[in-house]
Amino acid sequence: MNSATDTVATVFHEEYGRAVSVVLRTTQDLGLAEEAVQEAFAVAAERWPSEGVPERPGGWIITTARRRAVDRFRREAARGGKEAEAALLRQSDDAPDVFGDDRLKLLFVCCHPALALQARIALALKVLGGLTTAQIASAFLVSESTVAQRISRAKAKIRDSRIPYRVPSGGELPARLAAVLAVVYLIYNEGYSADLGSQAGRAGLCSEAIRLSRTVAHLLPDEPECEGLLALMLLSESRLAARSGRRGALIPLAEQDRSLWDADLISEGLSLVRRCLRRGQLGPYQLQAAIQAVHSTAPSAASTDWHRILGLYDALTQLAPGPVVELNRAVALAEVDGPAVALAVVDHLELDNYHVFHAVRADLLRRLGRADEAAEEYADAARLAPSAGERAFLQARIRALGMS
Amino acid sequence: MTQYLIAMYQPDGIVPPPEVLGPIMQRLEEFNADLEAADALVFGNGLTDAALATVLRHNGTDVVVTDGPYVEGKEHLGGFEIIDVPDLDAALAWAGRLAEITGLPIEVRAFADVRGAVERG
Structure with a gap:
């Protein structure tokens, strides 16, 4: 029973x-x-x-x-x-869902740009992910009635504004697909920072995002960005067991115990990266996945091929320019050309409200021996960091500065 | 088919110089010609200045007339098109062109017409 x-x-x-x-x-x-x-x-x-x-x-x-x-x-x-x-x-139209076409149409409706972003996320999780309103509410730390309201408003808009159930074609597809992938990646990132905060109730979001991404990649086999996003998330997920230590404090990539990485996820992620890159239609998710793949194949942090990573960031900067990409590129630049060169780049970025900006700046200052400034930057980063795990890590860095 | 209102909001009292306005008006005419050619235009036109609007209210016994627009603000409805197209994506495509031509924020709203619910498919 x-x-x-x-x-x-x-x-x-x-x-x-x-x-x-x-x-x-x-x-x-x-x-x-x-x-x-x-x-x-x-x-x-x-x-x-x-x-x-x-x-x-x-x-x-x-x-x-x-x-x-x-x-x-x-x-x-x-x-x-x-x-x-x-x-x-x-009703006569009774053909089964042979090619998953129906699900694809539904996915594009749920992620339609005319809907509010939060509503797209909730709709995708509910209608395609089979999550209940209560599960979505606890995942995003909002009340169940808020989620229910977002969903019912979105459904009313779909119905009354006649958002069509169809897969966009031709020139429309790239932008609309990007919107779908963005929703999936947002769900993943929400789950990722929840993991770092040890909020077990929200952890299911990462596997939901991966599941949605598998569906999209399966249904749109001709769009390599779908596989790129899936690979990116799998490679990130492979480090789940290694990226938090005692009391959930974040362990940065360089300090992770690589034997804890999940070999199956890495091998699936790597073969996806190879497959999508072979198509020669580069996109931002594929490049980010390729960068993660370089980390995943390095036997140790010291043997990381930073020249290759920097080259991939250069390509990403061309394809999807923006201050966050510049910031991540600067991390690779520091490994190739030293912290002073990287700091000069970082100082030009306007990302004052982004905790990673301060964390990166702090790290570069620390390596340049400017401990006092580094401590201030770590403190700013800790103040802005969204998860308890990141805050714990940053505070440990401040303590370590005091001891040196 | 569904009818949509495409509303253009423009800042009060700012009239672009002729060398700017001329090409815009030219492209708007082309836009309207395309709408008509696609058999999608129901009606469309620009409005006179919002300051010239007249508001009427019934106060229980009389209709009171006041000068000026109903909503205070720095931007007002400057003109609109009513189009008849299959779905929101089609409406957004037309509206997007209008946003690009005018540089103004464009609001799209479906008319609450039950007919469309039967005909859509």
Whole structure:
């Protein structure tokens, strides 16, 4: 009995997005599609424990949900509902979700630039990730009603402003795809800083982002940036066990115990990097993944190929210029040309509110023997750092300065 | 098909010099011609100065007329287009062109017409 109930929960998490996207073809309305799928899961929760789990649970859910939606339209059409009649006419379109096209359309709708960013994130996690409103709320440290409101407002906008369910084509695709990948990466980064804060309830976000990213990469095999983002996240995730020490304090890359890195994630990440780079359509995520790949293949921090990393940052600066990229490039520059050269670059950046800017500056000053200035910068960084793990690390650096 | 309002907001009292305004007006005419050619234009026009607006309120017994725009501010609705297109993406494409031509913030809103819900697909 318990195992059937667990199965319902697992199938919900795994199949919810696919089911909604397929039923959406019948309902043409996201709210109605979700209702139908939720009803189907309610039936499953009631029947599976006694009747057994069907052979293809996901297919069962879709069939049941679609039947519910059609029944509802029949009832409404009998009462003269014009929309319901139109929906029944559309019904003949019964092809299964062979190419995942339905999910892709749904993903592009959830990440439409006309929706507020927070709403895109919540919608993607709920509709495609199969997370509950309560799970999303605890992941982003906001109230459940806030999440529910964001989602229902977004759904109303999709419906009333007629945001189309389609995969953008041609010239539109690059910008729209970038918006989708940005949402996925934001979810990952939110989970990453939660991990550093030892907030276990939020840690699921990283695996959600990776799962979404796998779906996107699978559905858009001709877009190497999708694989680039997946590789970037896998390589970052491979260091999860190595990047925090006692009481969750951050351990920087150079000081990590590389034997703790996850070899399977690294090997998957590296083969993705190689595969997407071979296409010769470079993009920001691929370059960032390539930079991580250089770190992942270095046997020790000292043997890191910083010339190669600097070259990749040069390419990234060309492709996606911005102060944050310049800052990261300066870290590589310090290894190649020394901290003084890097500091001159960093001093020109206007990133006063970004904790990493102060942390990088502090580190360069420390290496130049300017301990007092370094301590001030570490303190600024600690004040702005979003996670407890980063704050703990920065405060330890200040203490270490005092001792030297 | 769905009808959308494309509203242009412009700063009060700032009229660009003719050498700037001329080319803009020229491109706006082309824009409108394209809208018509695509059979997407319902109606569109520029408005006279917001300071010339008249506001009416019913106070329970009479209609009171006052001079000036309803909303105080430095920017007002300067003109609009009503277009009829398949979906928001199509509307945003037209509106984006208008933003590029005028350099003004453009607001897009769908009309609350239940017809569209049946016809869309």
